[in-house]
Amino acid sequence: DADVTQTPRNRITKTGKRIMLECSQTKGHDRMYWYRQDPGLGLRLIYYSFDVKDINKGEISDGYSVSRQAQAKFSLSLESAIPNQTALYFCATSDLMSSNTGELFFGEGSRLTVL
Amino acid sequence: AQSVTQPDIHITVSEGASLELRCNYSYGATPYLFWYVQSPGQGLQLLLKYFSGDTLVQGIKGFEAEFKRSQSSFNLRKPSVHWSDAAEYFCAVGPNDMRFGAGTRLTVKP
Numbered sequence: 001d002a003d004v005t006q007t008p009r010n011r012i013t014k015t016g017k018r019i020m021l022e023c024s025q026t027k028g029h030d031r032m033y034w035y036r037q038d039p040g041l042g043l044r045l046i047y048y049s050f051d052v053k054d055i056n057k058g059e060i061s062d063g064y065s066v067s068r069q070a071q072a073k074f075s076l077s078l079e080s081a082i083p084n085q086t087a088l089y090f091c092a093t094s095d096l097m098s099s100n101t102g103e104l105f106f107g108e109g110s111r112l113t114v115l
Numbered sequence: 116a117q118s119v120t121q122p123d124i125h126i127t128v129s130e131g132a133s134l135e136l137r138c139n140y141s142y143g144a145t146p147y148l149f150w151y152v153q154s155p156g157q158g159l160q161l162l163l164k165y166f167s168g169d170t171l172v173q174g175i176k177g178f179e180a181e182f183k184r185s186q187s188s189f190n191l192r193k194p195s196v197h198w199s200d201a202a203e204y205f206c207a208v209g210p211n212d213m214r215f216g217a218g219t220r221l222t223v224k225p
Contacts, residue, residue: 033213040124042205042217043159058212059116090159094213101166102147102210106159 003027006091006107014115019078021110023091031094032074033104034058034066036087043090049074081114088112117142117208121216128196129224136191136219138206147210148189150180153218154202165189166210176200198223 004025013019023032030051035043035058045058047066055066063085067075078085088111092104120139128134140146147166151159163174170182180191189206201223206216 035215040217042121043207043215045212045214048212056212059214092213094210096210101164102213103149103161103164104151104159104207104213108158 002108004091004093004105004107006089006110008110009108010111012113012115013081015082017081017114019081019112021076021089021091021112023074023076023107025072025091025093025105027093027095027105028071029093029095029105030071031096032068033092033094034064034074034076035090035092036060036085037090037109038087046076046089078112078114081112083114086112086114116212117146117214119206119208119214119216121204121206121219123219124217125220125222127222127224130198131195134191134193134196134200134221136204136206136221138189138191138216139187140189140206140208141187142208146189146208148180148182149207149209149213150174150178150189150191151205151207151215152176152202153205159205162191162204196221196223198225 033048034046049068065077091107096102118141149164150162165172165182203218203220
């Protein structure tokens with residue numbers, strides 16, 4: 001099983017619908033992140049969390065919300081999806097304290113299409 | 116906020132030629148720097164990282180990168196490119212709110 005699991009892997013939805021992307025990890029890491037990837041724009045940070053009580057906005061948080069339900073779970077919600085939120089979404093984890101490098105461990109991605 | 120610039124959107128090199136991918140960063144303190152690679156349709160794989168010590172770091176697949184504080188750069192190099200190196204390469208700066216560059220797509224000519 002993957003250490004960082006994203007569900008769903010693919011989703012097609014319509015404008016105005018509410019969508020939730022879920023991320024769970026078995027690595028025991030404190031830090032979790034959500035990114036979106038668009039061609040030519042790289043990965044852009046949406047939200048990040050350093051523990052269950054700590055949620056921070058990233059570069060492009062408008063139109064998104066998150067929930068850190070437990071150390072191992074971090075969900076991304078689109079309350080009312082719009083077509084320009086069509087993208088590949090990645091969840092990632094890191095553990096700066098124990099590894100002292102802060103490298104990110106990524107899930108396999110969730111491809112979202114908003115029609 | 117920190118930021119990363121990868122000036123080259125697309126680079127084409129011949130197989131066996133040397134490669135250098137550029138990365139410039141902006142960060143207020145000592146940065147943690149990373150290079151990731153993404154093959155078509157795949158996730159992201161860490162190539163190498165720098166957070167302290169020797170400024171020349173070695174990574175997987177024969178890649179290396181050099182941290183130059185005076186130039187705010189962390190360029191990725193490989194002495195001899197293989198066809199399997201064709202992919203998209205991302206530079207990132209951390210360690211907190213990790214930011215990525217827009218990526219450089221590498222094409223390898225036979």
